[in-house]
Amino acid sequence: MSATALLRIPADLERDRFVSGDPEAVRRHILDMTRGHCVFSVNDASQFEAFRDTLAYLGSTRLHCLRWYGQSACETTIIRPSDYHAVLHIPLAGGFAAESERNRVVVKPGQMLLVSTTGGIRRQWQGTCELLNVVFDREQLERTLARELGVGLEEPLAFQPLALTDLAAASALVSYIDFVWRDLASEHPLLDQPPLAGQAERLLHSLLLKTLPHNYSDRMDRGGSASGPLYVRRVEAYIGRHAHEPVTLDDLVAVSGASSRSLHYGFRAHRGTTPMKHLKQVRLAMAREILAREALVRLGGDDPHPTSGAVTRAAIDSGYRSLSQFSRDYKACFGESPLETLQGPRTR
Numbered sequence: 001m002s003a004t005a006l007l008r009i010p011a012d013l014e015r016d017r018f019v020s021g022d023p024e025a026v027r028r029h030i031l032d033m034t035r036g037h038c039v040f041s042v043n044d045a046s047q048f049e050a051f052r053d054t055l056a057y058l059g060s061t062r063l064h065c066l067r068w069y070g071q072s073a074c075e076t077t078i079i080r081p082s083d084y085h086a087v088l089h090i091p092l093a094g095g096f097a098a099e100s101e102r103n104r105v106v107v108k109p110g111q112m113l114l115v116s117t118t119g120g121i122r123r124q125w126q127g128t129c130e131l132l133n134v135v136f137d138r139e140q141l142e143r144t145l146a147r148e149l150g151v152g153l154e155e156p157l158a159f160q161p162l163a164l165t166d167l168a169a170a171s172a173l174v175s176y177i178d179f180v181w182r183d184l185a186s187e188h189p190l191l192d193q194p195p196l197a198g199q200a201e202r203l204l205h206s207l208l209l210k211t212l213p214h215n216y217s218d219r220m221d222r223g224g225s226a227s228g229p230l231y232v233r234r235v236e237a238y239i240g241r242h243a244h245e246p247v248t249l250d251d252l253v254a255v256s257g258a259s260s261r262s263l264h265y266g267f268r269a270h271r272g273t274t275p276m277k278h279l280k281q282v283r284l285a286m287a288r289e290i291l292a293r294e295a296l297v298r299l300g301g302d303d304p305h306p307t308s309g310a311v312t313r314a315a316i317d318s319g320y321r322s323l324s325q326f327s328r329d330y331k332a333c334f335g336e337s338p339l340e341t342l343q344g345p346r347t348r
Contacts (some may be wrong), residue, residue, distance in 0.1 A: 004182040016054040026051040031074065036196045038078040047072035059201035060137040063181055065092075067130045076123045086116035086136045086159065088179070090167075094129035095241060098122070103162045112170065114212055115162040134177060135210065144205035148220055160259055167251070169234060169257040174209040174232075180204065213258040217220035218269065232266040235275055243282045244319045249275065278320075285324070286335045287318035291341040311338045 005238055012230045018029050023042040030040040033053070034162045042048045049070035078193055089098075095108040098115065115140075142157050167174045180200060183191045191200045209220065210230055221229040238255045239247065249260065252275045256263045267275050289312050292310045315326035315338070330338050 010063045011272075015053050020051065021050045023048050029053065030219075031033065031225055034078065037080065037084070038076050039050055041075050043073035043075075045072070048074075054185070056181065056189075056192075058180055058184065059197050059206065061201050061204060062133075062135040062219060063177075063180075063184065064133040064135065065130070066133060067128075068125075069128050071127050073124065073126045074129070075125075078121050080115075080118050080121060082118050082156075084118070086114060086141065087111045088134040088177075089115065089123075090132040090134070090174075092130040094125060094127060096123050096125035096129060099124075105164045107161050107164060112165055112167060112174070112267055114159055114165070114208075116159045116163075117161045132177075133272055134204075136205070140201070141205050141208070144202050144214060145209055145220075147202075148206060148209065149216065151301075153216070155215065157214055157216065159218070160213055160262065163191075163212055163259070165212065165218070165257040166272050169255050170211045173211045176204060176207055204278070211257060213266075218266075229266045229270065229323060231258040231263060232270055235263065236278070239282050240277050241255055243279060243286060244317060246321075247319070249278055252276075252279075281333070282331060283318045286332055286336065287314045287320070287330060288334060288341060290314040291320045291338055295342050310342055314342075315337060 020026050020029065023040075026042075027040045029051075030038055046068050048068075050067075051069070052065075052067040054065040063064040089096075089107065090112040091107055091109050093109060095106060097104065098113055099105075100117060101119055105113065139155070142153055145157055146153050169298045180191060183189050191197055209216075213229075213231060217229055217231075235252050235256050238252065253260045253263055258266070263275055267273055267278060271278060273281070286331050291310070294314070296323050311327075312323055315323050318326075320329075327338060330336075330341075334341070
């Protein structure tokens with residue numbers, strides 16, 4: 001399943017709470033919707049066609065499906081106070097650029113952006129844009145976190161600034177959002193009824209807190225799993241499946257759903273290594289297993305003498321593209337050359 005297929009929000013809902021083709025009316029609506037914090041502007045009003053806003057509630061969590069139609073460049077500018085909500089932006093059609101004082105990211109369909117920092121955030125896009133916003137009340141989110149940890153919070157919950165994540169790396173969270181939205185947008189929703197609403201909202205909070213890195217991630221993982229943070233385990237699982245293929249650090253960061261800095265910290269703290277060193281260790285272990293099997297086959301056959309071709313195949317099958325680099329890494333790791341492993345104990 002592709003990343004964009006993880007979220008299948010229907011494009012034509014009949015529960016719009018606001019529809020307008022007037023940019024000024026849209027500006028006033030967005031200003032009112034955000035309690036005066038967000039200003040919307042259009043570069044060319046003649047190329048602006050329409051705006052639609054569909055809203056659903058899951059307890060204190062708001063799900064907005066916002067749609068801008070036309071060819072004009074558009075922009076929103078929001079000033080976020082310290083107690084302002086956290087919002088997950090998920091583009092369904094059309095991307096956008098988001099910029100704070102220190103960071104700038106470009107968000108495309110198949111990705112999502114969590115914004116929870118204070119200060120000014122500017123969002124810009126060109127043409128039609130369809131966006132699902134999941135708006136989390138900060139106080140309720142922290143209550144769920146405290147319940148998960150079993151203790152009070154010493155400091156406010158803080159996510160990474162402008163945390164960009166691929167939907168494929170957050171499939172459980174995204175699939176659940178899809179399920180919640182479809183139920184709330186249906187003719188007879190179940191999740192807006194107590195006690196289901198509260199239970200469903202707490203599960204949504206927990207999935208967010210488990211999926212995206214924040215200042216309590218390590219403590220959550222220590223309490224719920226002895227095997228390290230979720231984003232570290234994601235990368236380990238990915239490496240286990242793809243170590244024989246070309247893999248870059250950018251690939252691992254994308255899979256993790258965390259920043260490069262957080263990913264390195266997680267591996268250092270919980271694995272005593274770095275993501276790329278772990279990849280190398282997995283590849284070398286694969287190569288050693290391949291060579292050991294080959295040695296056993298040769299010892300049981302008519303030709304026990306190893307060949308350089310077998311070493312080359314082991315290097316390639318374990319993800320190496322340079323035979324000389326493979327030989328150096330292998331000897332540094334195991335204290336013997338690949339050829340010595342291939343010789344087996346009987347012929348040494």
